[in-house]
Amino acid sequence: MGKWNYGVVLDAGSSGTRAHIYRWLNNSTARKAADDDDLRSLPEIKTKSSWTMKTHPGISSFASRPEEVGPEHLADLLDHARQIVPRESHKETPVFLLATAGMRLLPDRERSLLLDQICSYTRANSDFWLPDCDVHIQVIPGVTEGLYGWVASNYLLGAFDAPEAHEHGNGHHTYGFLDMGGASAQIAFAPNATESAKHANDLTLMRLRNVDGSSQEHRVFVTSWLEFGVNEARRRYIEGLQEASAVDSARELPDPCLPAGLRTTMDGKPWSSNLSGSHLVGTGRFDECLRQTYPLLDKDAPCLDHPCLLHGIHAPAIDFDVNHFIGISEYWHTTHDVFEMGHKDKAYDFNTYQERVQAFCSQDWAAIESGMQRHEWGKKLDQEKAYQICFKASWVINVLHDGIGFPRVGLEDTKGSQHNGTAEVLSQTKNKGYLDPFQPVNKIDSTEVSWTLGKMVLYASSQVPMGVEDSLPVGFGSNVAGIPADFQYPSVELMLTPDTHGESWHDALLHGQSSRRVPGFILFLLIILLATFFLCGRGRRLRMYHRCSNLFRRSPSHPNHPKKRRFLGGKLPFFSARPPSYERVLEDGPQEFDLGSGGSSPSSPDGHNSDAESGFAPPRRAQSWGTNHTPSLKFGLDNASTGTIGLGISAGSGTAMDRAGLVVRTESRDHLAPVALGPTMNGRRSRTGSPSRTQQHRSPSMTPLSHD
Numbered sequence: 084m085g086k087w088n089y090g091v092v093l094d095a096g097s098s099g100t101r102a103h104i105y106r107w108l109n110n111s112t113a114r115k116a117a118d119d120d121d122l123r124s125l126p127e128i129k130t131k132s133s134w135t136m137k138t139h140p141g142i143s144s145f146a147s148r149p150e151e152v153g154p155e156h157l158a159d160l161l162d163h164a165r166q167i168v169p170r171e172s173h174k175e176t177p178v179f180l181l182a183t184a185g186m187r188l189l190p191d192r193e194r195s196l197l198l199d200q201i202c203s204y205t206r207a208n209s210d211f212w213l214p215d216c217d218v219h220i221q222v223i224p225g226v227t228e229g230l231y232g233w234v235a236s237n238y239l240l241g242a243f244d245a246p247e248a249h250e251h252g253n254g255h256h257t258y259g260f261l262d263m264g265g266a267s268a269q270i271a272f273a274p275n276a277t278e279s280a281k282h283a284n285d286l287t288l289m290r291l292r293n294v295d296g297s298s299q300e301h302r303v304f305v306t307s308w309l310e311f312g313v314n315e316a317r318r319r320y321i322e323g324l325q326e327a328s329a330v331d332s333a334r335e336l337p338d339p340c341l342p343a344g345l346r347t348t349m350d351g352k353p354w355s356s357n358l359s360g361s362h363l364v365g366t367g368r369f370d371e372c373l374r375q376t377y378p379l380l381d382k383d384a385p386c387l388d389h390p391c392l393l394h395g396i397h398a399p400a401i402d403f404d405v406n407h408f409i410g411i412s413e414y415w416h417t418t419h420d421v422f423e424m425g426h427k428d429k430a431y432d433f434n435t436y437q438e439r440v441q442a443f444c445s446q447d448w449a450a451i452e453s454g455m456q457r458h459e460w461g462k463k464l465d466q467e468k469a470y471q472i473c474f475k476a477s478w479v480i481n482v483l484h485d486g487i488g489f490p491r492v493g494l495e496d497t498k499g500s501q502h503n504g505t506a507e508v509l510s511q512t513k514n515k516g517y518l519d520p521f522q523p524v525n526k527i528d529s530t531e532v533s534w535t536l537g538k539m540v541l542y543a544s545s546q547v548p549m550g551v552e553d554s555l556p557v558g559f560g561s562n563v564a565g566i567p568a569d570f571q572y573p574s575v576e577l578m579l580t581p582d583t584h585g586e587s588w589h590d591a592l593l594h595g596q597s598s599r600r601v602p603g604f605i606l607f608l609l610i611i612l613l614a615t616f617f618l619c620g621r622g623r624r625l626r627m628y629h630r631c632s633n634l635f636r637r638s639p640s641h642p643n644h645p646k647k648r649r650f651l652g653g654k655l656p657f658f659s660a661r662p663p664s665y666e667r668v669l670e671d672g673p674q675e676f677d678l679g680s681g682g683s684s685p686s687s688p689d690g691h692n693s694d695a696e697s698g699f700a701p702p703r704r705a706q707s708w709g710t711n712h713t714p715s716l717k718f719g720l721d722n723a724s725t726g727t728i729g730l731g732i733s734a735g736s737g738t739a740m741d742r743a744g745l746v747v748r749t750e751s752r753d754h755l756a757p758v759a760l761g762p763t764m765n766g767r768r769s770r771t772g773s774p775s776r777t778q779q780h781r782s783p784s785m786t787p788l789s790h791d
Contacts, residue, residue: 086112089168089176090542091211092535093160095142097185097265097314102160103535104134104167107543113294122295124244126543128536135531136163142201143185146193153204161209168211177574178211179538182222184266184312194222214575225307227571229269230287230559231537233260233303236409238540239527243291243299251405251518257301259401259408261487261521262534265314268482270392271305272406278399285399286562291541296550302562306396311482313413313475316379320474321349323378325361334361340372340474341365345448351470369444372477379478380486393486403490403520411532414483415523417475420463431523433484433491440480444473489521542573 087106094101107113107126114122121127138159145152168176180201186194202216213219223231237257242249246256259272273279279286279302286302293299310319324336341347345365346354354362384395392398418431422439443451443460455464464472483489524532545557560570616624
């Protein structure tokens with residue numbers, strides 16, 4: 084494992100899929116470089132604008148041809164990710180494809196087939212870590228999308244890591260989050276203390292983990308409105324125009340949300356006279372546009388649990404003194420892509436914004452086309468945006484101020500047409516930060532605000548080892564103590580112990596701080612040695628046993644045997660002062676024994692010997708041969724010897740299982756002849772006097788063989 088961890092999130096929205104790539108230091112490296120403040124902070128996630136890539140259209144458009152979603156849609160995104168993430172990190176890098184509102188609108192069967200194809204293609208065409216497709220490739224509900232966005236926003240603003248620097252009053256330090264896409268809209272915020280106590284059952288528990296393993300918990304209200312995104316709202320709006328038309332077959336439908344004189348098809352494409360069917364004709368009446376989009380909020384829906392926001396959805400009351408929101412996606416693009424209009428101010432106030440929208444939308448289409456050619460509203464405004472911008476602006480204004488209830492900043496204190504509430508808001512923002520009731524943003528500290536960042540903050544946080552044994556996991560679920568039944572983990576459940584910090588084995592061994600490091604290493608070596616012992620073969624195991632058992636025998640009682648030895652001296656070669664050597668039998672003494680011609684010993688039915696046959700008889704001085712010092716083996720082999728001759732050759736009997744030694748490997752019928760040793764002749768007869776030495780050919784039983 085390198086020092087960087089990577090993660091890939093594919094945001095599969097209704098209009099396209101965007102690949103986001105993030106990285107962060109592994110916990111071992113992060114702890115070494117962290118000061119006290121960093122240790123009490125969440126892992127630092129990094130990304131670059133060049134690491135983001137988007138493809139069109141959305142994956143929901145492949146519902147009728149799911150087999151094509153891989154090669155025609157995902158291939159480029161995965162290839163882009165492979166180029167950013169180092170090859171050696173691919174198998175450790177998680178990949179997530181999280182689909183949002185566009186996929187939520189598909190029938191269950193089509194959605195399931197599409198997700199299965201995405202899973203199969205991703206596994207077959209990338210090495211990224213994909214342990215469970217049900218977790219890593221899924222359609223996430225709107226509330227999950229809202230939670231991820233809330234985490235991302237507060238993470239970038241620093242509200243998690245430095246709460247004292249973001250005090251909003253009454254101990255409140257987090258920011259609310261608003262998101263609006265093409266199909267849905269979300270809101271997430273932490274209510275004030277009073278509302279949190281009253282609506283505890285409506286809140287979601289969010290648990291994160293700092294670099295040092297400590298946890299932080301937040302309780303958040305989050306909800307989502309499907310079909311409240313700008314595209315779905317526009318569809319519902321057109322349906323309302325058709326229903327309100329006095330004549331069902333009317334070819335022209337007046338649309339106050341289009342510039343005067345502009346004609347489009349019902350789905351917003353340019354219209355020409357050769358097209359059949361009804362089409363829209365713009366009237367350029369923005370006040371009427373606001374009035375006709377208001378019913379889309381569905382404020383009259385039954386509210387079973389007061390208070391409610393849109394569509395009868397219950398929510399705790401919002402305290403705008405401490406609840407300060409940022410808005411992304413359409414909240415930013417609709418307020419700034421066009422209506423910034425060269426102004427340096429970035430803050431939002433209702434009065435200034437509505438004045439700019441009114442000025443643009445009241446012009447006829449010919450004047451707007453001329454202004455676009457001169458880039459009067461900047462280079463971001465193209466024909467498609469110009470068709471849609473007036474409806475989008477009216478929808479955003481209605482959602483913010485009539486739906487959610489944001490105060491109309493700049494309207495109450497309007498001092499004539501010259502009043503600029505934005506400048507006033509900006510002057511306050513410079514001193515307080517993001518402390519306005521509502522502030523649209525696109526980037527914070529040069530990083531784009533995306534709910535995908537929130538997903539990766541959760542995942543990176545879950546990779547931090549627990550600070551204490553009984554720490555609770557990272558994730559979110561119902562607001563109850565412990566781990567709720569609906570608790571959702573960022574990935575497959577990982578329970579990292581406090582003694583592991585996500586480091587490589589090399590770092591854990593050489594630089595770890597665990598008290599179990601050295602014993603664990605010793606145990607590891609013992610396991611390796613034991614495994615090697617059992618893999619080396621039965622014959623070698625037997626010989627190794629003989630060696631080890633002879634190392635720890637009692638000292639012989641022979642009177643000539645030295646009484647004192649240094650500890651382990653002579654037993655292990657590397658503990659001895661001089662290298663071990665076999666005892667040489669004197670060549671000049673009288674003959675003590677003869678090497679027989681190969682006849683069988685009458686005292687040994689099979690003529691087999693254990694120590695000599697093994698080829699590993701230990702070197703020893705002359706001993707008292709009447710005592711057996713060889714321990715019996717567990718598997719019942721009889722290695723006892725009644726008489727051992729100078730080089731360890733035994734004249735005693737052996738079992739049939741002792742056929743592993745040098746003599747037996749010749750498979751000869753010739754064996755060593757028994758000899759009678761005189762007690763006064765011990766060790767003084769030369770082998771040169773043996774009749775066998777004068778023979779032209781030696782006994783086959785002494786032919787040296789290489790060991791297996």
